[in-house]
Amino acid sequence: MDIAAASLTPVPGFKEPLSDEASDETGKPHRRGCPVSFAKLKALLAADLYRYAGRVSFGAFAKHYAFTPGYKYTVLMRTTGWLKLKPAKAFGLYIVAKWLLLRARYKYGFAIPEYMEIGPGLFLNRFGGFYFHGDTVLGSNVNITHGVVLGYMNRGTRRGAPVIGDRTFLGSGAKVIGGIHVGAEAAIGANAVVTKDVPERGVVGGIPAKLLSDQGSDGYINRLAPPELLAACEGALYGSRTKSG
Secondary structure (H helix, E strand, C coil): CECCCHHHCCCHHHCCCCCCCCHHHHCCCCCCCCECCHHHHHHHHHHHHHHHHCCCCHHHHHHHHHHCHHHHHHHHHHHHHHHHCCCHHHHCHHHHHHHHHHHHHHHHCEECCCCCEECCCCEEECCCCEEECCCCEECCCCEEECCCEEEEECCCCCCECCEECCCCEECCCCEEECCCEECCCCEECCCCEECCCECCCCEEECCCCEEEECCCCCCCCCCCCCHHHHHHCCCCECCCCCCCC
């Protein structure tokens, strides 16, 4: 089991594989989650900002970038991913952005790669102990609390990384390891260890996690990014395998 595999480990000189094709099998860095244009980058960050501020404005952006670790990290993460796609890595700007991202990683305790596929409306509650493998897929309007691990399994029937559905809530300390699918609007309890798929609107808890109800994430996810912001994010991610909803 590898819960913080190669994709989360800084590589000296920022060298990365030339090919994206083998990432599903090897867990190596890829480009699927990188914003394809500056317009799409802005759309994603606007949807993310709405989750924190309930509005989209320059003032809200400045406030949350300065004082909200989750949003600041998200801005650096998505911007680094966008620069990753530019010719010659944006003539060195990618390396500067990557350095800022790594600095924020160690300062706040966020280990989330810039190439991970993350839908619009990400909300990172608090800070410290976020460890996400780069092959993980997050849907839109997802709430994640501190201490969550979304890890990679190297072997067995659950080989791979998790896929987390839209409008899902993950409580503090939750662990989802391996090729596990968590359905839309599910809720995973604090410190739960998820070892099998979770159905849509499923509520699970415990070690190992068991299905407790079908009440879903209602009441746990506030300030959903509205449809117009989500629509602006369609096609925003390079090679995305999911749709926003």
